[in-house]
Amino acid sequence: MRYLTFALTKGRLADKTLALLEKTGITCEEMKDKDSRKLIFVNEELKMRFFLAKGPDVPTYVEYGAADIGIVGKDTILEEGRKLYEVMDLGFGACRMCVCGPESAKPLLASNQLIRVATKYPNIAKDYFYNKKHQTVEIIKLNGSIELAPIVGLSEVIVDIVETGSTLRENGLKVLEEVCPLSARMVVNQVSMKMENERISKLIEELREVI
Ligand SMILES: Nc1ncnc2c1ncn2[C@@H]1O[C@H](COP(=O)(O)OP(=O)(O)OP(=O)(O)O)[C@@H](O)[C@H]1O
Ligand SMILES: O=P(O)(O)OC[C@H]1O[C@H](OP(=O)(O)OP(=O)(O)O)[C@H](O)[C@@H]1O
Known part of the structure; x- marks a missing residue:
């Protein structure tokens, strides 16, 4: 064997x-x-x-x-x-892949404006926005601490894993859309x-x- x-x-x-x-x-x-x-x-x-x-x-x-x-x-x-x-x-x-950002980024997701998306998961992010027929997005690949990106102005939103939600809460960010459960x-x-x-x-x- x-x-x-x-x-x-x-x-x-x-x-x-x-x-x-x-x-x-x-x-x-x-x-x-x-x-x-x-x-x-x-x-x-x-x-x-x-x-x-x-x-x-x-x-x-x-x-x-x-x-x-x-x-x-x-x-x-x-x-x-x-x-x-x-x-x-x-x-x-168990956790969720989500689009997250400050509450103020919500209208941007429904608009035609180009938005920047920071993520460790560029393919998942690309597919999600493509399937949503969203405006073109600029994907910015990061390797960790993704929540920093909208705080320091690197991107408007992030696509990242949310488990308990603590990281988002402690950094003034919210789940804006859910991509999929994991x-x-x-x-x-x-x-x-x-x-x-x-x-x-x-x-x-x-x-x-x-x-
Ligand atoms: N809160 C969470 N954050 C990140 N990944 C999680 C979480 N909960 C469950 N997972 C699962 O655990 C896996 C990630 O494990 P781990 O955190 O060890 O790797 P990583 O942080 O991506 O790796 P590295 O530390 O090398 O960057 C994910 O692929 C996901 O499926
Ligand atoms: O909803 P929560 O329970 O707060 O978990 C989610 C956080 O955990 C993961 O980061 P990780 O700890 O792997 O660190 P990293 O950002 O450096 O990859 C993930 O990228 C989120 O930042």
Whole structure:
């Protein structure tokens, strides 16, 4: 039997991902050691391999077949636009992709004026405004602390993740429009889905039972 390889997302989603896998009996104790610099972990008994990667890299590993299965946020799946199967909503990591800004930016969203949109998600932002048949927007790519942009005058609005709403509140910003709900998803390589159908289907069933 060949090894089934899992690409898991580092950071916020990691602990919940490992906890969920553990509920189905998929364990990898070594992976919990936060001080370890080891990159790949093997469970010989289950014939499975696991590694943690930056979110945007997870769909890349899965599309190329370097990982059979990935666990990653829906935002990253949409942004990366890779060829893969999204097979399951895992429920955790729930948040929303939103257009946010100061209340004063609301009329701009309904006008024909060109607006600047700062975001870590340029493809999601572009698609959203294109589908809304909105006026052309200028997308400004940032890598973090996106809420700063309208405060310092870099953009009129932002497209970003909202979870509790605290970051917006503490910076005098509001949700102006909702783009889509988000959560962690399981994704599968298109060839692996055929070649390893039995093992992957069994895994999906087991995950369904514990979610
Ligand atoms: N409040 C939140 N903010 C950001 N992402 C969230 C939030 N809640 C859940 N998520 C999910 O967690 C993933 C982001 O995880 P994390 O915050 O570790 O990465 P990141 O901040 O984008 O990475 P980095 O720190 O490398 O820039 C998102 O892709 C999203 O699906
Ligand atoms: O609604 P909230 O619960 O406040 O969560 C949303 C905030 O969390 C994320 O930022 P993150 O902490 O990842 O930092 P970053 O902006 O540097 O990416 C996101 O980009 C928002 O800024």
